[in-house]
Amino acid sequence: MIKLEKGKVTGLQRAIRELNQIDKGIVKQLRADMKSALAPNAKALASSVPTQPPLRGFNHTGRTKWTGAKGSVSVTPSRIRKGKDEHPIVTLKLTGKSSGVGFDIAEKAGMRDLRYSKNRARGKQFVDALSRRAPFKFDGGRFAYGFFLQDRQPIQKEALKVFDKFAKKFNKKVSR
DSSP, X not given: OOEEETTEEESHHHHHHHHHHHOTHHHHHHHHHHHHHHHHHHHHHHHHSOSSOSSGGGOSSSTTOOOOEEEEEEEOTTOOOTTOSOOXXXXXXXXXXXXXXXXXXXXXXTSSOSTTOSSHHHHHHHHHHHHHHOSXXXXXXXXXXXXXXXXXXHHXXXXXXXXXXXXXXXXXXXXO
């Protein structure tokens, strides 16, 4: 039995195992429903990221160019992380568009320490310059993560609606 309690889904992994024995298509349908429900949110988050590079060093045509961000939705309901009580089922992922990784670098640069940097002084200089130009200063990221935090509640509500629909469909199938 799948339950929704206090915004958390319980019993999903067991339900998916049982459903795969009954009907493999229903799990695919959950993924499709979730992706179609949350894709507009992921695209809105990506569009909130500035299209202009935060530093002029990202303004070129090479691999580390700034291309803005694109959003996608990943749904992995059966993935279980060992040693963890909670498992992310839905992930909104923002990455650089096409072949540019400038956004990816700028979003997370310096979030860990600089001990692996080849030149710590230049690395610190780079991180400081990014921090001055970034709209947010969260451990999760500088450019997109803050916009996600602002929109987190509506995104969670949308995901829970889809899970609620899925749970009703599953419970109806099992109770037959």
